[in-house]
Amino acid sequence: MSDHLLSQLAGEAARLAQLGFMACTAGNVSVLLEHQPLVAAMSPSGVDKGQLKPADFIRIGADAKPLPPDTRKPSDEALLHVRIYQATGCQAVCHGHLPHTTALSLAGGQELVSREVEMQKAFAGTTTHEGARHIPIVENSQDMEELARFVIAARQPAVPAVIVRGHGVYAWGNSIREAGRHLETVEWLARILWLCRVGGITQPQAHARQQS
Amino acid sequence: MSDHLLSQLAGEAARLAQLGFMACTAGNVSVLLEHQPLVAAMSPSGVDKGQLKPADFIRIGADAKPLPPDTRKPSDEALLHVRIYQATGCQAVCHGHLPHTTALSLAGGQELVSREVEMQKAFAGTTTHEGARHIPIVENSQDMEELARFVIAARQPAVPAVIVRGHGVYAWGNSIREAGRHLETVEWLARILWLCRVGGITQPQAHARQQS
Amino acid sequence: MSDHLLSQLAGEAARLAQLGFMACTAGNVSVLLEHQPLVAAMSPSGVDKGQLKPADFIRIGADAKPLPPDTRKPSDEALLHVRIYQATGCQAVCHGHLPHTTALSLAGGQELVSREVEMQKAFAGTTTHEGARHIPIVENSQDMEELARFVIAARQPAVPAVIVRGHGVYAWGNSIREAGRHLETVEWLARILWLCRVGGITQPQAHARQQS
């Protein structure tokens, strides 16, 4: 089962790389292999995420260190992945550097708000475009324990993703494909927000119905 | 014949996915197989539309339910496809989430208007760039019967597509390729509208001829 | 030799399609096969230009009609290609619908002006970024003889391409690859012009040297 999962994880990383979310060897992905004690498979540090093979993933424990005898270096952000597994009970985590999301995060504020957009339904559990989805933004930090605290504290029940200012997005899900889809969804919604902002368009504040 | 059509439908869905119109497993496509009683082949719910195989499509009847003994779940919007077949007499329907179209639809109004653009000729039956093409915008709804009423009521004879606000586009045609081309055409025209809007460019209101 | 040329022409059409210049089955390409009397190979009407095979091209004469016994329909714009061969002495013509170029052409005026951009050197014969390149814009017309007159009258010696307002670009060259490169060059320069325009950036009016 583990081989199948690692193969799927490599495929999803390649798909996200193809979307431009893993530029400059950035970005990382992981999948939970065992829950108690925690074992996850994590992408390696500093390589092109579009070319990963199952054997490239590194098994890490709850301390985010490689399980002996493996001594390879997982992504620097492995500890943040572990904390997300512990806090959310999810099965997979994807992180990418998303251009529209990153640019909008630099405008300040503690969230991006998408309103009345059908694609909000791509977040698992959202069943209507009506209303708003608030995607939290936290400050960036090179201290992974600190960044993990920011992310855990900021997360919203209806949104399986947190934006890190000037950096990118952490998204999670109940499967590898769902975690990847949630990452893609944040950038899609942020792109619409940016296209609207630059076009002088305000997203609707309330649900307006057409006469039928 | 049906196998050939389903193969073509999978190919067109992959082409539209490659264009970025099926992000986050969104979007759906169908083709009419029998007219009376109506049978259509519909893409399944919640999967990547770039990877479909002919066997993945689900035969549905006029009630938008799978034909027994098939119990798989077609796309939630199957009923809207059925209503479009019934109202227009078309052979295929394609639905995608188009970023520039979606952003512009959030500006309000009941239509996007493209003027004096050659690509307007990519709508079947349009033979000149002169004049305007009005692409209707309807409100979004999670009630497929209601959304179908909006779409059917709003459609224009010269434009084989309707925009759903904050959502995307339904396009249809006399063949799979034509339906897909009509979807692509709406986003191409909307992208030009957005590039003009942001660049402070007003599309011409009337046909101006150069002296020759 | 002809087979090799048609193979190359199909490859260049696929490359231009990949760049997004042949959306919605638009765009067309041709290569000169014989000069006197003129015979050219022209892409067919209404098909995806990313999937052409050598046998798909249609031999046409100076009247832009298929050479008997061929009765297939070449692109509607075949006559314009013929007129460009006759006026310029070029070996190949490429036409595409280029989004930034099309949007900027709708702002009015008789030319796009690129200044002090290195990529101006991608036009054959231009050896420096210094100074400006004026790319003519003509009005669109569905009458190919009229459109040909506009294009022939407007062309500039240093720029092997003419923009048709709200439509796209015709580019030519001494080889298939050169004609395709000239098409690509117009959109690259227009994209820089649009990025500057929207960013409030004025391209330099004169050559400023840095102290060294």
Add this chain to the structure above:
Amino acid sequence: MSDHLLSQLAGEAARLAQLGFMACTAGNVSVLLEHQPLVAAMSPSGVDKGQLKPADFIRIGADAKPLPPDTRKPSDEALLHVRIYQATGCQAVCHGHLPHTTALSLAGGQELVSREVEMQKAFAGTTTHEGARHIPIVENSQDMEELARFVIAARQPAVPAVIVRGHGVYAWGNSIREAGRHLETVEWLARILWLCRVGGITQPQAHARQQS
């Protein structure tokens, strides 16, 4: 070893072409083969950089001329590559025409400044997003000795790349992949700067910490 390096160089050139950095046969790449006396392998002039094979690269010496008996023409900018090897001690150089970087360079000024963006860490040696990275801009010149002087004089210790106004970027690194990654990093940061500029967003001037 040399064959392996040339294969890797062709692969990196294809990757950069795929990112759109080598449009219109522009751009060039090289790798150092011997240090004393200097021998580098340089991409040829005027060909598509996405299709290079190891045998296409041309060995050049410290005078930027092909080593006899080779008489093929290396890229016009070979001399600039040589000067960068001599001044920096790097192992590889990549040059591309980057659209957002080029547009922003036309706004004037002597640098692009990126602040508080995580991707700044994609420059080798940068370990935090805190603070700013100043990417120098020099004037363009068709005289390679002059352009080399501009580039060498302007380079900053923390940034392995220099922007040439209206032209593109020269980036270098301790390996082929690192040089390519540095090129990609400049355009990624410039794209964020452009997205912010057009969206009316000012990048933070100082590091603001969230209360934790």
